[in-house]
Amino acid sequence: MLTARTVRRVLSIAALCALGGCGMLSPAPEKLFPATTDFVGPPAPSPMKAAGAAPHAPSVVERQNAYARYIRRRFKVDSETASQIVKASSSAGARFRIEPALLLAIMAVESSYDPHAFNGTDVGLMQVNPHLHADKVAQVGGGDALYEIDKNIYVGAWVLREIRNRSPSMREALLHYSGSRRLGRKYPDRVEEQRLALERQAGVS
Numbered sequence: 001m002l003t004a005r006t007v008r009r010v011l012s013i014a015a016l017c018a019l020g021g022c023g024m025l026s027p028a029p030e031k032l033f034p035a036t037t038d039f040v041g042p043p044a045p046s047p048m049k050a051a052g053a054a055p056h057a058p059s060v061v062e063r064q065n066a067y068a069r070y071i072r073r074r075f076k077v078d079s080e081t082a083s084q085i086v087k088a089s090s091s092a093g094a095r096f097r098i099e100p101a102l103l104l105a106i107m108a109v110e111s112s113y114d115p116h117a118f119n120g121t122d123v124g125l126m127q128v129n130p131h132l133h134a135d136k137v138a139q140v141g142g143g144d145a146l147y148e149i150d151k152n153i154y155v156g157a158w159v160l161r162e163i164r165n166r167s168p169s170m171r172e173a174l175l176h177y178s179g180s181r182r183l184g185r186k187y188p189d190r191v192e193e194q195r196l197a198l199e200r201q202a203g204v205s
Contacts, residue, residue: 066202092157105194126156
């Protein structure tokens with residue numbers, strides 16, 4: 001005769017099988033795709049925040065405009081190109097759950113926001129290697145498409161997201177993205193410096 005305890009145990013097992021196919025339950029999405037607030041380091045403290053004031057939180061459009069102004073002034077990029085770069089970064093950032101300012105910071109270090117940058121191997125704004133990432137490049141139209149702003153940023157963000165998913169931190173992911181032997185272990189610090197400059201321009205750090 002089954003005891004009440006045995007019945008409860010059988011019912012619990014049946015419930016787990018219904019949820020997970022009698023195997024391991026699927027991991028939560030957050031574990032597969034880490035949160036977008038995954039920066040290389042903490043933002044610099046704002047004087048207003050230190051004083052206890054409540055600064056105005058810029059809207060998405062205000063941030064985008066501020067980023068574009070920074071790119072125009074600091075890197076001498078024309079207005080239309082700067083605007084395209086910022087909008088493409090926002091779109092790719094949303095798609096792959098990466099902070100747009102981080103993508104922009106990578107471009108600052110990799111190509112100084114030059115869509116036509118080519119170092120003999122890597123192409124475009126995020127210096128994507130079309131041979132290493134042939135499967136992704138094929139999906140956006142081939143190697144020549146990497147000179148297009150939106151497609152280059154899309155593929156670069158896709159590559160970074162996959163690296164981040166298997167890395168213990170964004171810092172390690174950036175080292176892998178850059179190839180630390182080529183640019184040195186200070187690469188993440190250079191990216192973070194640019195990210196903070198963009199955020200200061202937008203008034204959010």
